[in-house]
Amino acid sequence: MHEFDARTPTAAHEVALDCLRAGVESVLPDRVVRESVSLDGDTLTVAETTYDLSDYDRILVVGGGKAGDGVADALEEILGDRIDDGVVVTPTPGTGDRIERLPGDHPVPSKRGVESTRRLVxxxxxLxxxxxxxxxxxxxxxxxxPAPEPSVPLSDLRETTDLLLESGAEIDDLNAVRKHLSTLKGGGxxxxxxxxxxxxxxxxxxxxxxxxxxxxxxxxxxxxxYDDALDVLDRFDLDVPxxxxxxxxxxxxxxxxxxxxxxDSVFDRVTNHVLADTFTALDAAREVARGRGYDPLILSSRVRGEAREAAKTHVxxxxxxxxTGNPLDAPAVVLSGGECTVTVSGDGLGGPNLEFCLAAAPELPAGTVLASIDTDGKDGGTDVAGALVDAETVTPRDAYRSLATNNALPALRDADALVETGPTGTNVNDLRVLVVESGE
Structure with missing residues (x-):
């Protein structure tokens, strides 16, 4: 497991970091797959569904994403030489015995990602x-x-992706556009x-x-x-190629x-199994909080919207x-997950979790610690997972000045408030931990 590097000057800081660590460890792909997939003779069980492998001449493994390598590792361990071939594309590809690991890039697609995807296709x-x-x-x-349609050059797909990311568009809007520019997405x-x-x-x-x-x-x-995709471009007033x-x-x-x-008949023999999500991580974090003597509450696994507005709600x-002791008595740990966005108006460095923490910090009550990370270990376009803050982290003036240019990373780095994990090899959105200590 990757180290969770953060300054923890108080017990509350340590509890917050331990909750984050437990949450991420619970959704690591090798653990998730081993808990959900098993092989007994010719019977492959995935979640509650069984597949008789004697019905098949070939077994292939494909796919990708930030957890793709871990899923491939676990499947090789479970299925071994029953796997005939495979291609998994990830940002940091490892090596495997049966499944080829190829490189791709995130969050903006790259030429090498296109070449890797072509091999998968x-x-x-x-078949x-x-x-x-x-x-x-x-x-x-x-x-x-990325598998852009032939009429859309990769450079145009990259530019469109950049514009969507900077607009504050949520993931469903972003994907409505991308699905209609690709041969692989949207059921492709x-x-x-x-x-x-x-x-x-x-x-x-x-x-x-x-x-x-x-x-x-x-x-x-x-x-x-296609109409929905056009609507997204118009709603955010995007000047796309x-x-x-x-x-x-x-x-x-x-x-x-x-x-x-x-x-559509193409889905007649398709089954999808959600093996882990944000709630999986929140549930693991809740158990850690309870074990440390805190009253835990999962607020929601679906918090979304502008990061600095969500921060105000947590404050x-x-x-x-x-x-008032509502919704629970201190000492308490309030947990939430989801995916906030940032409408970028400045040219600073940051991401939704960093902006969330910077907006909240100056307004937090004394004796309260707040942590927020992206479970993939990279918040927005940064190389840090997020931050761990309290009321002493940053002055209101410095926070507001940095927020005005979306420049949360330097402010939180100067305050020694960053949480750094490196790439975790998984991704189930953002994970937030609010630790509220009892008053004097």
Whole structure:
């Protein structure tokens, strides 16, 4: 397990960090897969579903994302030489015995990601009903598995992705656009692999676990349309490259076929299993808090919206615990997950979790500690997971000045408040821990 490097001057800081660590460890892909997938003779069990391997001549493993390598490692351990071939694309590919590991980049797609994805597409093309395809569907796969339509150059896809990320668009808006610019997303992988049996092993980084949104839904029906994608561009007033708008307009006009929708026959032999999500991490963190003598509460696994606004809500909850003992008595730990966004107006360095912590810190009651990280270990475009703050971390003036230019990283680094993990090899969104100590 990666080290969680952070300054912990008080017991409350230590509890917060231990909750974060337990949350991330609970959703590491090798642990998740080993707990959910087993082999007994010819019977492969995934969650509650069984597959008779004697029905298949070939078993393939494909997919990708930040947890793709870990899923592949676990499947090789479970299935061994029953795996005939495989390609998994990740930001930091390892090595495997049966499954090829190839590089891709996140959050903006790259040329090497396109080349790696082409190898994956070749592997799942022209399959028959006696092929079983296990697909690692994990957060980050939208970017690391780019398969842009021929009419959309990679440079245009990159520019569009950048614009969407900076606009504050939520993940479902972002993916509505990306799914209509790619051959693999929005059920595209299922369409290519049909009529093979396809089993999605899903680690969700999406609020609500919408299978059409996680990794842009390569194995799930797409309920969005070309019109929806155009609406996103208009709603956020994005000046995207001509090739992008032209393709979406042609699709809207019925000149290009839609992504496969619910009820499409390409999904007749497709099953998706969500093996872990944000609540998995929150549940593990809750057990740690309870074991340390705190009254724990999972506020929600679905917190979203502007990071600095969500921060105010968490401050308000800490204030309420102190003032009235609601929603629970101190000492308490309040946990939340989800995915906040930042509407970028400055040119500073930061991410949603850093901005969340910086906005909250000056307003936190005394005796309260707040931590927030991205479970993949990289908040936004930074190389840090997030931060661990209290009322003494930063002055209101310094916080507001840094927030004005979206420059949370330097401010929190100067305050020695960063949480650094390195890439964790998993991703189930953001994890937040609010530790409220008893008053004097």
């Amino acid at each position: 070749d592997l799942v093309s022209d 028959d009903e006696r092929t079983l395809v296990l697909v690692a569907v994990t957060g980050g796969a939208s970017a690391v598995l 992988l299922a369409r290519i692999a049909a009529p093979a049996t396809v089993v999605g092993l899903v680690l969700s980084d999406v609020v609500g676990n919408d299978l059409g949104v996680i990794a842009s839904g390569p194995t799930a029906p797409d309920e969005t349309t 001509r090739s992008v708008r032209t393709r979406l307009a042609r699709g809207s006009a019925g000149e290009i076929r839609e992504t496969p929708k619910p009820g 308000a909850i800490a204030e309420e615990v102190h003032a």
